[in-house]
Amino acid sequence: MTDSLYRIAVPVPLRRLFDYRAPGLNLARGARVRVPFGRRELVGVVWEKVAQTEMAEAKLQTISEVIDFEPLISPGISKLAEFASGYYHHPLGEVMAVTLPTLLREGKTPRGQTLPAWQLTDAGKALPLDELNRAPRQRALLQVLQSMPEGVLQAELLEQGFSAALLRQFAKNGWAEKINLAPENEPVPYRSVASPVTLNEAQQQAVDTVAAVEGFQCFLLAGVTGSGKTEVYLRLIDQIRQKGQQALVLVPEIGLTPQTEARFRARFGEQVAVIHSALTERQRWQAWDRARSGDAGVVIGTRSALWVSLPNPGLIIIDEEHDLSFKQQEGFRYHARDLAVLRGQIEQVPVLLGSATPSLETLRNVKQGRYQRLALPNRANEAQMPVLRCLDIRNAQLDEGLSGALLAKIREHLGNDGQVLLFLNRRGFAPTLMCHACGWLAECQRCEAHYTVHRQFRRLRCHHCGSERPMPQKCPHCGSDKLLSLGQGTERIEEALARHFPNEKIARIDRDTTRGRDAMQRWSDAIRRGDYRILVGTQMLAKGHDFPNVTLAALVDVDGAFFATDFRAPERMAQLITQVAGRAGRGDKPGEVILQTRQPEHPLLQTLLRDGYDAFAEGALNEREQHGLPPFQPIALMRAEAGKVEQAFALLSKAAQALNASGITALGPVPAPAAKRQGRFRAQLMLEAANRGQLQQVLGALLPELENWPEARRARWSVDIDPQEMV
Numbered sequence: 001m002t003d004s005l006y007r008i009a010v011p012v013p014l015r016r017l018f019d020y021r022a023p024g025l026n027l028a029r030g031a032r033v034r035v036p037f038g039r040r041e042l043v044g045v046v047w048e049k050v051a052q053t054e055m056a057e058a059k060l061q062t063i064s065e066v067i068d069f070e071p072l073i074s075p076g077i078s079k080l081a082e083f084a085s086g087y088y089h090h091p092l093g094e095v096m097a098v099t100l101p102t103l104l105r106e107g108k109t110p111r112g113q114t115l116p117a118w119q120l121t122d123a124g125k126a127l128p129l130d131e132l133n134r135a136p137r138q139r140a141l142l143q144v145l146q147s148m149p150e151g152v153l154q155a156e157l158l159e160q161g162f163s164a165a166l167l168r169q170f171a172k173n174g175w176a177e178k179i180n181l182a183p184e185n186e187p188v189p190y191r192s193v194a195s196p197v198t199l200n201e202a203q204q205q206a207v208d209t210v211a212a213v214e215g216f217q218c219f220l221l222a223g224v225t226g227s228g229k230t231e232v233y234l235r236l237i238d239q240i241r242q243k244g245q246q247a248l249v250l251v252p253e254i255g256l257t258p259q260t261e262a263r264f265r266a267r268f269g270e271q272v273a274v275i276h277s278a279l280t281e282r283q284r285w286q287a288w289d290r291a292r293s294g295d296a297g298v299v300i301g302t303r304s305a306l307w308v309s310l311p312n313p314g315l316i317i318i319d320e321e322h323d324l325s326f327k328q329q330e331g332f333r334y335h336a337r338d339l340a341v342l343r344g345q346i347e348q349v350p351v352l353l354g355s356a357t358p359s360l361e362t363l364r365n366v367k368q369g370r371y372q373r374l375a376l377p378n379r380a381n382e383a384q385m386p387v388l389r390c391l392d393i394r395n396a397q398l399d400e401g402l403s404g405a406l407l408a409k410i411r412e413h414l415g416n417d418g419q420v421l422l423f424l425n426r427r428g429f430a431p432t433l434m435c436h437a438c439g440w441l442a443e444c445q446r447c448e449a450h451y452t453v454h455r456q457f458r459r460l461r462c463h464h465c466g467s468e469r470p471m472p473q474k475c476p477h478c479g480s481d482k483l484l485s486l487g488q489g490t491e492r493i494e495e496a497l498a499r500h501f502p503n504e505k506i507a508r509i510d511r512d513t514t515r516g517r518d519a520m521q522r523w524s525d526a527i528r529r530g531d532y533r534i535l536v537g538t539q540m541l542a543k544g545h546d547f548p549n550v551t552l553a554a555l556v557d558v559d560g561a562f563f564a565t566d567f568r569a570p571e572r573m574a575q576l577i578t579q580v581a582g583r584a585g586r587g588d589k590p591g592e593v594i595l596q597t598r599q600p601e602h603p604l605l606q607t608l609l610r611d612g613y614d615a616f617a618e619g620a621l622n623e624r625e626q627h628g629l630p631p632f633q634p635i636a637l638m639r640a641e642a643g644k645v646e647q648a649f650a651l652l653s654k655a656a657q658a659l660n661a662s663g664i665t666a667l668g669p670v671p672a673p674a675a676k677r678q679g680r681f682r683a684q685l686m687l688e689a690a691n692r693g694q695l696q697q698v699l700g701a702l703l704p705e706l707e708n709w710p711e712a713r714r715a716r717w718s719v720d721i722d723p724q725e726m727v
């Protein structure tokens with residue numbers, strides 16, 4: 001007799017699966033098992049049953065414990081994981097582990113909520129009904145309990161009119177006992193709630209087009225800021241819920257836009273399960289489990305929610321599809337938007353990508369006819385799009401980066417009862433501390449980067465590694481007390497504004513003021529109430545908010561982006577400007593947008609202001625095509641970091657040779673833009689291929705080999721397919 005053999009995805013950084021014996025067991029794909037691995041025990045996921053193994057008989061080990069007898073992961077998700085593992089060249093075992101909530105990954109099986117219930121004892125079961133003919137209530141209860149041997153929820157019995165006293169009587173007689181029963185995960189029946197708004201023509205057309213699709217089709221919902229994209233999502237979800245299907249909605253950072261969650265809850269109530277990073281592990285598992293059981297009809301979450309198994313999916317939505325947060329930047333570097341489209345294909349459901357500033361990747365897919373474009377060209381509620389204007393600050397007198405003209409504009413808008421929003425993508429007081437006497441710079445030794453001055457905390461902080469130290473009183477080098485804070489962060493702008501507008505309350509929204517679970521919710525409520533009329537913030541303030549009374553949006557400094565080396569910098573800048581601008585004039589008062597710049601004639605800025613984001617994107621796409629950059633040609637980055645520079649370079653140089661020999665262009669190695677982080681030196685290799693197939697094939701062959709090189713043991717390395725950031 002031969003044992004059953006199973007191939008298991010074990011969470012180790014090796015690009016292969018492992019075979020185990022499971023004598024006499026019948027295991028389901030997607031179920032968890034505990035297996036011996038080296039000297040440890042690990043939780044793996046059953047991948048497939050195999051007839052034979054290449055492993056030596058003596059090395060073959062036996063599964064130590066079966067955790068799930070039913071698959072925990074849906075067939076759709078395991079297909080998606082398998083594809084992603086191949087595409088991103090990340091070990092399948094680790095992919096599986098990353099995609100599960102921590103409790104499940106650790107092999108735990110959290111017990112769901114249980115409710116009090118009643119069940120007959122053996123004496124109760126043996127009791128003939130006729131014996132209770134003279135006590136009709138008792139007889140009725142006995143009859144109910146006999147018909148449900150697994151027990152009946154106490155709440156249900158009370159609802160049927162059996163009193164608590166009667167139940168106690170049964171217990172006293174020894175006929176029944178109180179037990180705990182898991183509530184049946186019966187989906188809450190869905191009732192459609194009438195929408196408070198009537199869709200406009202463009203919205204209605206978008207809804208009708210998506211709703212008419214059977215099976216897979218990917219759409220771009222290109223709606224200008226404030227065009228009512230969310231309303232389109234809600235309407236479509238309502239339609240699929242009526243068919244009993246589930247919707248998956250991925251959003252950038254749900255904590256930043258509490259209004260979005262509130263709108264979904266207002267429409268779908270208990271149907272909604274929200275998955276984000278601020279949940280406890282138990283809450284996260286609960287939300288995940290409600291989705292997996294079909295109990296939750298609408299799942300809203302950040303990147304990792306992509307991996308939730310759904311028994312009955314009907315629609316996948318990616319809101320703000322251009323957002324960088326959909327790309328995981330470490331470990332398993334997947335792009336949740338790209339995989340969501342694939343998931344739609346696997347599960348045969350429509351996918352809707354929404355954005356006012358679509359990524360160039362998505363726009364190219366539209367051009368090629370792979371995605372269908374749905375446009376919402378106007379704001380939903382008759383509000384006009386704001387007017388964008390450059391404010392030339394060359395030679396202007398600046399007070400902490402604020403020009404007199406900008407200050408006058410702020411005064412004007414406040415005078416007209418509007419709120420004003422100032423955007424600066426730098427938190428803290430100042431990005432640099434310098435000694436006026438000797439030129440000493442406060443630098444993080446571990447990262448070779450400037451410390452940021454945080455006056456609020458009286459500390460210097462490294463924004464790369466998080467290390468910090470007290471603000472020095474004197475220069476540690478020459479002892480002078482003339483220490484200068486150079487440049488501006490949000491804290492400093494706030495301080496300057498407080499000087500100019502002493503009677504106004506100022507809301508500063510950045511990572512330093514939004515700690516804690518409901519911080520953003522409180523800010524958002526206070527801003528909508530009008531408690532604050534001046535808002536200063538980083539990109540947290542640029543994303544998706546709907547503050548109807550904001551009439552002026554100003555970008556304090558747009559020049560930085562022009563000097564960035566990353567080829568995606570112009571795209572990001574255009575998206576950011578358009579999104580910040582989109583916060584202005586959303587209510588009944590018209591909006592105005594001001595960009596402070598020393599490069600008012602910059603062609604990119606000109607195109608964006610004169611012709612809008614779509615025209616800008618068109619030009620940017622042409623440029624990418626001419627230079628053979630994504631989305632026209634695929635690129636990948638191979639990164640390495642080590643305690644010594646030479647170790648990182650040694651590995652990458654050897655890899656470059658191998659890659660160049662196989663027809664891939666490997667550029668480098670060069671030091672990474674952030675060449676030292678947390679005491680480790682970083683280098684990278686840029687890979688360009690003629691096409692995806694070639695890139696996949698060459699890397700697929702090289703990496704299992706590279707894994708065993710001696711150089712690979714002296715450096716930590718990773719591969720980033722379709723990298724979004726070059727850092």
Ligand SMILES: Nc1ncnc2c1ncn2[C@@H]1O[C@H](COP(=O)(O)OP(=O)(O)OP(=O)(O)O)[C@@H](O)[C@H]1O
Nearest residue numbers: 197198199200225226227228229230231380381544
């Ligand atoms: N058909 C409609 N009639 C009237 N008001 C509407 C309609 N659709 C949406 N709105 C309102 O318009 C405002 C903007 O809508 P919504 O927030 O959905 O836009 P959005 O496209 O998601 O915006 P952004 O991309 O800027 O986040 C909201 O206050 C919403 O209630």
Ligand SMILES: [Zn+2]
Nearest residue numbers: 444447462465
């Ligand atoms: Zn540091």
